[in-house]
Amino acid sequence: MKFPASFQSIWNNKSIVGAWVGVSENKYKLKGTCDNCDGAGFIYTFVAYSGPFRDRPPETHEVLHYINNAWWIGESYTDICPVCKGMIKEGERAKVLKDVVKQQIFALEDKLKTNTTTKDIE
Numbered sequence: 001m002k003f004p005a006s007f008q009s010i011w012n013n014k015s016i017v018g019a020w021v022g023v024s025e026n027k028y029k030l031k032g033t034c035d036n037c038d039g040a041g042f043i044y045t046f047v048a049y050s051g052p053f054r055d056r057p058p059e060t061h062e063v064l065h066y067i068n069n070a071w072w073i074g075e076s077y078t079d080i081c082p083v084c085k086g087m088i089k090e091g092e093r094a095k096v097l098k099d100v101v102k103q104q105i106f107a108l109e110d111k112l113k114t115n116t117t118t119k120d121i122e
């Protein structure tokens with residue numbers, strides 16, 4: 001799988017304890033769609049700042065994911081597929097995602113400037 005270049009700056013964060021990548025959960029891949037993203041037009045990554053936990057952490061406003069039989073606290077990011085450049089049937093979705101990704105990167109940069117992570121908050 002080819003990853004969006006923006007993911008590299010996210011994965012370089014030293015406070016990450018785990019990272020996973022995925023594509024849309026398309027059950028029915030359309031013939032002729034992108035083999036990298038299964039025709040979704042985007043790829044996502046979840047980066048964990050805390051975990052693994054055997055039991056579900058108490059109520060939190062943080063993003064929780066259950067991966068590999070453990071709970072993780074972190075953030076999810078989405079970016080345009082680098083192979084098809086988001087050229088899917090609904091091409092407008094790609095334009096919207098670009099703006100979302102820019103906002104996510106700005107938020108991460110701000111977080112890195114203040115060096116605030118989940119571990120610092122606990």
